[in-house]
Amino acid sequence: MFLALLLAAATSAPPALDAAALHAAWARERFVPTAAPCLKHLELGERLLALERKHAGRLALEQVGRSFEGRAIQMLTLGTGPKRVLLWSQMHGDEPSATPALLDLADWLLSHRDEPAARAILEGATLYLVPMLNPDGSERYERRNAQGIDVNRDALGLATPEGRLLKSLRDRLDPLLGFNLHDQDRRTAVGESGQRASIALLAVAGDPQGTLTPGRARAKRVCSLLVSVLSPFVPGAVARYDEDWSPRAFGDNLTKWGTPVVLIESGAVPGGGRFEDLTRLNFVGLLAALDALVRDDVAGHDPEVYEKLPRNQPGAWADVIFRGVELLQPGTREAYRADLAFDVRRDDRELAGCAARRPARASIVEVGDARFLGTSREVPGQGRVLSAPFAVAVEGLAARAWLDAATLSRLARLGVGQVSWAVPLAERAEAQRHVDGVSAPGRPRLELAEALDQGLQRLERAPTEPRGRGLAATLESLGLPPLAAGGKPTLAQLGALTGFRPGFAPGRPASFVAWTVGSDGEPRIDSVWLDGEEVPAP
Numbered sequence: 432m433f434l435a436l437l438l439a440a441a442t443s444a445p446p447a448l449d450a451a452a453l454h455a456a457w458a459r460e461r462f463v464p465t466a467a468p469c470l471k472h473l474e475l476g477e478r479l480l481a482l483e484r485k486h487a488g489r490l491a492l493e494q495v496g497r498s499f500e501g502r503a504i505q506m507l508t509l510g511t512g513p514k515r516v517l518l519w520s521q522m523h524g525d526e527p528s529a530t531p532a533l534l535d536l537a538d539w540l541l542s543h544r545d546e547p548a549a550r551a552i553l554e555g556a557t558l559y560l561v562p563m564l565n566p567d568g569s570e571r572y573e574r575r576n577a578q579g580i581d582v583n584r585d586a587l588g589l590a591t592p593e594g595r596l597l598k599s600l601r602d603r604l605d606p607l608l609g610f611n612l613h614d615q616d617r618r619t620a621v622g623e624s625g626q627r628a629s630i631a632l633l634a635v636a637g638d639p640q641g642t643l644t645p646g647r648a649r650a651k652r653v654c655s656l657l658v659s660v661l662s663p664f665v666p667g668a669v670a671r672y673d674e675d676w677s678p679r680a681f682g683d684n685l686t687k688w689g690t691p692v693v694l695i696e697s698g699a700v701p702g703g704g705r706f707e708d709l710t711r712l713n714f715v716g717l718l719a720a721l722d723a724l725v726r727d728d729v730a731g732h733d734p735e736v737y738e739k740l741p742r743n744q745p746g747a748w749a750d751v752i753f754r755g756v757e758l759l760q761p762g763t764r765e766a767y768r769a770d771l772a773f774d775v776r777r778d779d780r781e782l783a784g785c786a787a788r789r790p791a792r793a794s795i796v797e798v799g800d801a802r803f804l805g806t807s808r809e810v811p812g813q814g815r816v817l818s819a820p821f822a823v824a825v826e827g828l829a830a831r832a833w834l835d836a837a838t839l840s841r842l843a844r845l846g847v848g849q850v851s852w853a854v855p856l857a858e859r860a861e862a863q864r865h866v867d868g869v870s871a872p873g874r875p876r877l878e879l880a881e882a883l884d885q886g887l888q889r890l891e892r893a894p895t896e897p898r899g900r901g902l903a904a905t906l907e908s909l910g911l912p913p914l915a916a917g918g919k920p921t922l923a924q925l926g927a928l929t930g931f932r933p934g935f936a937p938g939r940p941a942s943f944v945a946w947t948v949g950s951d952g953e954p955r956i957d958s959v960w961l962d963g964e965e966v967p968a969p
């Protein structure tokens with residue numbers, strides 16, 4: 432009897448939103464066509480106005496505050512139901528993934544308002560959406576606001592207008608659930624899996640003991656639902672965020688003040704995907720969560736699913752790892768076996784295709800045993816010796832006649848990673864213009880100096896076409912003195928020669944030359960890596 436009732440109830444309930452269909456529909460129906468990192472405050476304002484015009488009378492657009500620098504902070508309100516939900520994004524200016532998702536979500540609900548699922552959400556909930564809570568930080572693409580304050584550590588101090596606004600919205604609206612939408616380090620791994628997290632979730636604690644109030648239990652069920660809904664799109668890439676009580680943070684205090692918060696941290700771009708796929712995951716996850724919230728208060732989603740998620744593991748991942756390579760530190764004669772792991776630093780804007788042109792920078796993450804680091808690119812190191820690249824010195828402004836883009840590219844292929852260019856102070860500005868004009872990824876760092884660096888080999892002219900990839904031919908091409916009179920130069924001599932400072936250590940630039948050693952003992956250039964990128968052959 433009881434079972435029959437249960438079955439009847441289960442069959443009469445409307446089916447849950449079809450996440451796969453939503454995921455597919457987003458590509459066609461997204462309201463904001465701009466990739467999140469490229470969306471600036473000005474364009475956001477125009478998109479919000481367009482959304483208001485498109486759905487006139489069905490949503491409210493309200494300027495609820497101003498940033499420290501006076502930029503408008505706007506809130507969208509839609510739906511008429513009793514369950515009030517507050518969602519805000521980009522309180523950290525360089526964490527944009529969810530911002531377009533909030534507009535996409537509002538547009539989707541109102542465009543599909545005659546269909547049962549959208550209607551149920553609009554009739555069951557009132558949604559308050561604040562996209563880009565920190566527009567000043569967003570404009571600079573920085574975490575903090577224009578006062579230099581981390582808005583998410585300002586819940587108690589309330590020194591920022593953005594923080595005061597969020598607090599006042601909570602107090603005025605008294606929502607039963609909040610969504611705090613962020614982006615995290617895109618190299619954070621899922622537990623010990625060696626896989627990066629695309630999404631990390633947290634049902635935020637409201638006190639140091641992590642007391643389980645009914646509201647927080649609901650937040651945990653929402654997190655479990657998000658795991659189920661999002662995992663098919665990013666298998667194994669959903670992690671649990673650090674749950675420690677953070678006394679100054681907004682999520683923690685909003686939970687304490689009576690609005691339990693779900694934190695969604697967008698992380699790694701899903702494999703083979705585009706940056707916008709993070710926005711898409713937010714869109715799908717948030718709609719599914721709202722659907723479940725109005726339907727049955729997210730019943731049937733066991734908090735254990737969330738609680739058993741592997742933890743976020745920061746620092747467990749590197750972009751590239753050379754496994755078991757031989758390293759030759761500058762100024763030493765003996766190579767030693769180690770792993771070399773490094774990150775290729777790319778700005779999100781660069782990944783999304785909207786960055787100003789500037790060289791990528793990369794730095795070393797680990798030297799030594801990197802077996803527990805995950806990576807997307809593993810280079811077998813066997814048979815290769817890595818040395819620091821050559822550093823050379825050039826003197827006088829007149830050198831700009833030959834210190835051009837073609838010369839720098841050739842220098843890179845010859846293993847030069849740094850050119851220290853001594854120019855008198857009076858000619859500094861002119862030299863800097865030249866540096867700006869010829870600097871680019873894949874070329875040596877051209878750095879101005881006041882005096883000729885006596886510790887470096889001096890370069891007098893553009894390099895000639897090398898006769899081969901061997902060390903002797905390389906030195907000849909650079910016009911540097913040969914290391915071995917008559918015979919072939921050796922690895923030990925190379926170690927003593929290279930002048931690039933610093934050498935291999937975490938935090939230092941990922942620039943090096945990979946050598947192979949021939950049967951005659953002479954090192955030959957195998958490849959050159961500058962700032963994490965292999966320099967292409969001519």
Ligand SMILES: [Zn+2]
Pocket residue numbers: 523526583613614
């Ligand atoms: Zn954040």
